[in-house]
Amino acid sequence: MSSVTDTAPVPATRDERGRPVKKRREGANVWLSLLAWVVGILFVLPVVWMVLTSFHSEANAATNPPAVFAPLTLEGYREFFSGGASPWPPLLNSLTASVVSTLLVLLLSLPAAYALSIKPVKKWSDVLFFFLSTKMLPVVAGLLPLYLFAQNAGLLDNIWLLILFYTSMNLPIAVWMMRSFLSEVPVEMLEAASMDGAGLTKTLRSVIAPVVTPGIAATALICFIFSWNELLFARVLTATVAETAPVFLTSFVTSQGLFLAQLCAAAFVVSLPVLVAGFAAQDKLVQGLSLGSVK
Amino acid sequence: MTSVAEKSEVGAAETPPPGVARRASAWARRAPLLPALIFMIIVTQLPFVATLVISFMDWNAYYPDEVGFAGFDNFARVFTDVNMRDAVWTTILLTAGVVLISLLLGLGIALLLDRKFRGRGAVRTMMIAPFLVVPVAAALIWKHALYNPEYGLFNGALTWIWGLFGSDNPPQPDWISNMPLWAVIFALVWQWTPFMMLILLAGLQGRPLDVIEAARIDGANNWQIFRSMTLPHLRQYLELGALLGSIYIVQNFDAVFTITSGGLGTANLPYTIYQIFYQAHDYGRASAAAVVVVLGTIIIATFALRTVSSLFKEEAGR
Numbered sequence: 001m002s003s004v005t006d007t008a009p010v011p012a013t014r015d016e017r018g019r020p021v022k023k024r025r026e027g028a029n030v031w032l033s034l035l036a037w038v039v040g041i042l043f044v045l046p047v048v049w050m051v052l053t054s055f056h057s058e059a060n061a062a063t064n065p066p067a068v069f070a071p072l073t074l075e076g077y078r079e080f081f082s083g084g085a086s087p088w089p090p091l092l093n094s095l096t097a098s099v100v101s102t103l104l105v106l107l108l109s110l111p112a113a114y115a116l117s118i119k120p121v122k123k124w125s126d127v128l129f130f131f132l133s134t135k136m137l138p139v140v141a142g143l144l145p146l147y148l149f150a151q152n153a154g155l156l157d158n159i160w161l162l163i164l165f166y167t168s169m170n171l172p173i174a175v176w177m178m179r180s181f182l183s184e185v186p187v188e189m190l191e192a193a194s195m196d197g198a199g200l201t202k203t204l205r206s207v208i209a210p211v212v213t214p215g216i217a218a219t220a221l222i223c224f225i226f227s228w229n230e231l232l233f234a235r236v237l238t239a240t241v242a243e244t245a246p247v248f249l250t251s252f253v254t255s256q257g258l259f260l261a262q263l264c265a266a267a268f269v270v271s272l273p274v275l276v277a278g279f280a281a282q283d284k285l286v287q288g289l290s291l292g293s294v295k
Numbered sequence: 296m297t298s299v300a301e302k303s304e305v306g307a308a309e310t311p312p313p314g315v316a317r318r319a320s321a322w323a324r325r326a327p328l329l330p331a332l333i334f335m336i337i338v339t340q341l342p343f344v345a346t347l348v349i350s351f352m353d354w355n356a357y358y359p360d361e362v363g364f365a366g367f368d369n370f371a372r373v374f375t376d377v378n379m380r381d382a383v384w385t386t387i388l389l390t391a392g393v394v395l396i397s398l399l400l401g402l403g404i405a406l407l408l409d410r411k412f413r414g415r416g417a418v419r420t421m422m423i424a425p426f427l428v429v430p431v432a433a434a435l436i437w438k439h440a441l442y443n444p445e446y447g448l449f450n451g452a453l454t455w456i457w458g459l460f461g462s463d464n465p466p467q468p469d470w471i472s473n474m475p476l477w478a479v480i481f482a483l484v485w486q487w488t489p490f491m492m493l494i495l496l497a498g499l500q501g502r503p504l505d506v507i508e509a510a511r512i513d514g515a516n517n518w519q520i521f522r523s524m525t526l527p528h529l530r531q532y533l534e535l536g537a538l539l540g541s542i543y544i545v546q547n548f549d550a551v552f553t554i555t556s557g558g559l560g561t562a563n564l565p566y567t568i569y570q571i572f573y574q575a576h577d578y579g580r581a582s583a584a585a586v587v588v589v590l591g592t593i594i595i596a597t598f599a600l601r602t603v604s605s606l607f608k609e610e611a612g613r
Contacts (some may be wrong), residue, residue, distance in 0.1 A: 001406045014321060014338075029412065031378075032407060033410075037423065040422050043422050043425055043489070046485065047424045049436075049448055050440060060447035063451070065454040066455070071401060108331040108352070112327060112328045113330035115327040121321075133341045134340075135542060136542055136593075136595075140565045140588065141346050144346060144572055144578055144585070145342040146342050147572075148578075164338065165338070168335060169339075171335060175331060207592065229429050229431075229547060246429060249429070253552070263435060263436075266323055267428070267436055268555065270429050271427065275427045282420070284331065289494070290494050290497070
């Protein structure tokens with residue numbers, strides 16, 4: 001922080017009116033850098049506060065003014081993992097639903113994106129827009145029929161129904177992203193491969209795969225995050241057996257005599273996989289979130 | 296488009312399919328697409344058709360013997376229901392508020408982070424954090440750890456600051472009760488600003504720097520460069536951010552459900568429909584409401600698709 005404020009002396013370059021131009025700009029830069037730091041700290045503060053509170057005792061968590069430097073303890077985590085309902089089944093359910101649906105999405109979206117970019121079908125842009133339009137259909141519009149179907153088919157509280165739903169939720173995004181990544185494969189390289197008599201498998205493996213692999217990783221990351229975060233459908237379609245981590249968290253919504261440290265521990269544990277994955281792949285995250293249209 | 300596809304398009308209209316080979320090649324192109332397409336049609340379109348059918352029915356799970364055709368009754372009830380009209384208004388305010396504020400903030404922060412300075416990577420990482428907290432978890436933290444009037448961080452900070460000046464009489468507002476909709480909007484702005492910032496930052500970094508340098512040498516000041524060069528360049532990124540943000544925020548359920556449980560005039564459409572369906576078990580009315588939401592969304596989506604389409608044309612010359 002301190003390094004921001006002390007700038008090296010700048011050779012005074014003067015503009016036509018004799019003002020020290022460079023120096024003035026440097027001065028403004030220091031303030032702008034400082035502002036950036038302040039904004040960044042403000043935005044991360046709730047997250048830091050969540051983590052800090054999760055390591056406080058319940059007595060120190062709920063104080064006014066805040067007990068920032070209170071001794072740290074694992075009490076909140078101990079209570080979260082071993083007191084009352086166990087969070088392990090919901091966490092495992094979330095993991096299963098997110099990973100399996102992500103794999104299904106990749107399995108379906110890769111060939112589809114191939115058919116929309118490398119060797120495009122007729123009216124490929126219409127098909128692409130159909131996929132996007134399903135994202136604009138509010139999910140509540142299909143909630144009731146899915147619920148009634150699940151009820152009649154005996155699939156309520158079954159993780160597989162959730163997996164199917166998450167697959168359909170992420171498939172359009174994945175098709176858009178994968179298509180844009182596949183479009184980056186240079187046409188000349190594809191032509192050269194076909195001139196050399198390379199078959200489909202060889203072209204896929206040696207020309208397309210190297211270019212697209214980072215894109216596949218980005219797509220998988222986004223699908224995982226969206227599935228992991230989903231609440232509405234999980235809440236309606238699951239109960240005790242297939243309950244996911246976000247649904248488990250909602251048991252804290254109305255709890256009387258709230259345990260703040262435990263709540264923060266719970267929120268942190270449930271967010272941890274997404275935080276880790278997201279920080280690890282920041283750049284890919286941007287590209288993925290903007291459907292691959294921003295590079 | 297390759298020549299094969301164009302040829303078959305022309306040929307198919309006039310003459311019977313001239314060759315097995317051509318048809319086989321068309322199917323070879325289509326085959327990889329079909330699983331995804333069929334899956335999406337079954338999982339998203341069929342339920343909506345079912346919703347449409349149920350919206351014309353009298354169907355309340357509490358009265359299973361009275362299921363029957365209702366005509367437009369459900370729609371009439373949706374349009375005359377004060378709660379529904381409030382929900383429409385709330386949804387508009389919430390979405391527009393969050394998208395506009397987070398877009399503006401995101402733009403400002405993206406401009407700050409576009410410059411080189413010490414710790415830029417660290418600030419960027421700090422900025423992204425809000426977007427990576429699970430939405431329910433984030434909403435819970437805002438409700439209990441920040442907004443809580445007795446031990447929340449906001450009022451705690453007020454106590455601390457007032458204490459610095461020797462006052463033991465700090466203001467202790469009850470944030471959620473005093474400004475419920477703003478409480479939800481702020482929490483969502485906090486979560487969505489990083490998203491807008493990331494998209495706009497990517498846009499800024501794709502600027503042609505040589506042109507800007509040339510303008511600077513010609514004597515253009517920062518504001519002129521921003522107005523006439525940066526902003527036009529960013530336009531499509533601003534549109535993309537607004538579009539994607541709107542799609543997700545219109546459908547927001549987590550924050551409304553968690554922070555206010557839809558109380559105090561914060562029930563948006565997804566939450567209201569959830570309540571009609573999940574608590575009142577009035578399937579007919581919930582479906583009619585859902586159909587109305589879809590119709591509204593289609594109107595907005597038409598504009599949105601046009602935006603994406605313009606983005607998309609730039610790279611469509613394949």
